[in-house]
Amino acid sequence: MAAEAAPSPATALAHARRLVVKIGSSLLIDAATRAVARDWLASLAQDIADLRQQGREVIVVSSGAVALGRGRLNTTPGRLQDKQAAAAVGQTLLMHAWEEALAPHGLITAQVLLTRDDTERRRRWLNARATVEALLAHGVVPVVNENDTVATEEIRYGDNDRLAARAAQLARADLLVLLSDVDGLYTADPRRDPEARHLPLVESLGPDILGMASGANADAG
Template identity: 50%
Template sequence: MTQRIVVKIGSSSLATSEGGLSGERVRFYAGELAALHKQGVQVLLVTSGAVAAGFRQIGYAVRPKQIHEKQAAAAVGQALLMRAYQEAFEEHGISAAQILLTRPDFASRSRSRYAHRTIEELLRQRVVPIINENDTVAVDEFKFGDNDSLSALVANLAKADSLYILTDIEGLYTADPRKDPEARRIERVEVISEDLYKIAGGAGSAVGTGGMRSKIEAARIAMGGGVATFIGRVTEPGDLAAAAGGTGRGTYFAGSLHSLPAKKQWIGFLSVPQGRIIVDDGAVAALLHKGCSLLPAGVLRAEGDFHPGDVVEVANAEGKTLGRGVSNYDAWQLTAVAGLSSEEALRRVEVARVEVVHRDEWVTTLVKQ
């Protein structure tokens, strides 16, 4: 069976010390990917670097901070980035294709299907898809965490076997190894817990925007789709092959035991919530620990303007998000029946089913303590 992998490369891995794009680094990573490609592996590349490649070219002395400045830099830099990649892959006799995606491309089932078909055809033709956020039109790009979450969404969309998120340190440590000589690398993670997030620091580079926390979140999204994830360092020839072989310099996150059905993947990670439902402690226990549906009796209030079939977030009374689900109620209907018994709710409003969110259309996103 052909192996399919997604590799994510961040801005800091591609930039020079002055902030521009390093052609040498692009050629190095293209060579690492080409080596796997020639072994028959289907390779998808999710890359950052458009802003880093373009901001000096456009005339900015330092990486811009304003959204419109970043978008302008990305408009220039994206062309430079793709040209560099295409030339680097051509040295290995490999064609590369550009795919620009935004969050709505994942949220829309029809658009995600078309993206999936395009990816499948490119891989069938042995072309390397190079994927980036469409920076010039998507404000949300800068909330993706330097494309970390984007790479996880792509891995799930493409039904990849593994995701490799390359960073400037050798995986996840018990503390920052650059500051604490006693820091120990975590070799393997089976379940992502709140404790894991607590040891993740902030952004590690002035060039990139993503820190270890965003990479852990990306691993969690990938694990939800059954995709095993590697977070680590690839700086020497053969490092990526070693990572793919299980001996890489980084942390491995299990994937196969955490796979969700395709519909629940969409609900939990790809959809865009249209509202929010606040629930009481009894509903929290029912949703998180008893595998029950959410009923009107457990609802405290509804926020936003949503309709039956829309995805909503569900939170406890303190506002902590518990998960996402598909609502069977309009927001106004839920407001009218909040706290009532199921029998009374059906007398008050006309709905297709009494459950506010059925357990079959519910995904817990709360990280374990």
């Protein structure tokens, strides 16, 4: 018997009732102004509102706090504690931007800050899951980010793609969508390697696929 064909992205999206959507800082932050790209965020907020009107549940994993904090403090990447200070400043700016974007649609937002420990220790995992379930039951849009202000290098994700994958597991989501300025998975970073090839479908995670991974972006938080 032939193997069942993988569903197309459109089909997977159409059948997903609970989605996790991860937004990279390259989309959310205007590189020139180092502020929130409000027009782009307003467009995404409309998409989230449309999904909610269809009866879907949406969880957002949002990068951008560190980049926003550095913009406000006018600093550049430095020590871990400097990044944590930028995250502390940027988190308020990031959540204000999400609240401002979703409020016109009657949607309430909630901040959920996680460290790797929260998704690897069973008691914390179950508590975080219960909190997310309660927020969704109240019709809230959870906005998840890494708790960079307290996480040490040993308990950091360091990459919100990984955090988004664990959030999708934690929330028992039907679909995880990663929004980025790169249109999919490549054999290498296409911005640096002109020979990089786009991979439209990955059916298993072997050493060849895992070997394509690189480090996290500096402003992932």
